[in-house]
Amino acid sequence: MRALVLSHPRSSPPGACFTYQTDYPKPSLPNSDFVLVRIHAIGLNRAELRARNAEPVSPVEYGISKNEYYPGLPCPPIIGEKFVGEITECGENAAARAFKIGDRVAGWMYGGGKAYDGSYAEYTICHYRRCWKLPEAAKDVEWEVLGAMPMGLWTAYGAIFLAGEKKARVGMWGVLAAKDKGCTVIASTRQKSKVQKLKDAGADYVLQESELTPERIRQIAPNGVKTVLELVGLEAIESVAMPATARGGTVVKCGILGRQWQRMVGAWLCIATRKLMTFTTLEEDYEEAGKVLADAVEKVRSGVYKEHFLDSVFDLSDVGKAHQRMEDCAATEKVVLRVP
Incomplete structure (x- = not known):
């Protein structure tokens, strides 16, 4: 099968990290909980920038595959954590959950690229607990568009409406999901070129980096915002998120775009009557996700x-260009690899 093998981690430019192979062995099911999927599109994740550089991951990032965590490097040869495609082989336990050959499915955060080879390939395996059937309407939507949806959508929805319990300062999928529920949305971006796209998606206010202060947010919402969906980094919680949140409000941390993965937590980080929450798609099962x-x-x-959530589409063999676009923070939303 066709696959992108992580053959030279940490190389530069990004494309030099991968070898495009046409004869990589097709994966087999490790047990009856898994399905084999013919991939049609892959939504890229910023965590894959770390995986490409063989940076260590924590047991938490293995999600439901934590019992297969290993601390050593490098990562498995094929990285990639989400996909859309069609089931071509189905384990007995997966079939008992109503999966069958031919089903159009989406998978995300299922251990791919960590416990097992991931989705940067023509085929991948997926545990039924991290696989969701696509509805009949998906037949009328292009694979590349579907590939841009699953994990970003669920992360935004879960963070806002499960963890945060309502309105938020959000990213692109957060804008779409929040506006669909009638929320007032304050979005933010570090790049002027992205302002109009956020407004087109429905954001009521868009603040650029120089404006992103608690004082400016409170000019819009004098009593503070009900919920902040913090995607940038741990450093923004103390400086912006908590001070901008209303009494009784919630800050939901679920993204590390700034790539700062550790920060000392002290009493100064929390403000009385404000809650600091996290949301993850990694370990718990969410029936609502499907x-x-x-x-x-x-x-x-x-x-x-x-389709404000789809930034750009590259062929599988052009993974270097796709990663470079993410590395440069040039993408407004999801970058997708197609696998025709």
Whole structure:
């Protein structure tokens, strides 16, 4: 099968880290909990920038595969944590959960690129607990568009409506999901070129980096915002997120775009009557995730959700260009690899 093998981690430019092979062995099911999927599109994740550089991961990032955690390097030869495609082989336990050959599915955060070879390939395996059926409406939506949806959508939805319990300062999927529920949205970006796209997606206010202060946010929301969805980094919690949050409000941490993965936590970080929460798609099972995905696919098909969440599409063999776009922070939203 075709695959991108992580043959030279830490090389420069990004494309030099990978070797494109056409004869890589197709994976087999490790047990009856798994399905084999013919991938059609891969939504890229910023965590894969670390994986490309063979940077260590924590047991938490293995999610439901934590019992297979290993601290050594390098990563498995094929990285990649999400995909959309069609089931070509189905384990007995997966079949008992109503999966079958031919199903169109999405998978994310299932251990790919960590415990097992991941999704930068023509085929991948996926545990049924991290695999979701796509609705019938998905047949009318291009694979590349579907590839841009699953994990970003669920992360934003879960952070806002499960952990945060309502309104938020958010990213692109957060804008779409929050506006769909009638929220007032304050979005932020470090790049002027992205302001209009956030507004087009429905953001009521868009603040650039120089404006992103608690004082400016409170000019818009004098009593503070109900919920902050913090995607930038740990450093922003203390300086912006907590001071901008209303009494009784919640800061939900679920992204590390700034790539600062550790920070000392002290009493100064929290402000009385404000909550600091986290949201992850890694370990817990969320029955609602499949329903949220199905609803979003239908809204994309019908035009309720415009394709603001898809930034750019590259062929599998052009992974270097795709990673460079993420590395340069040039992407407004999801970068996708197609696997025709």
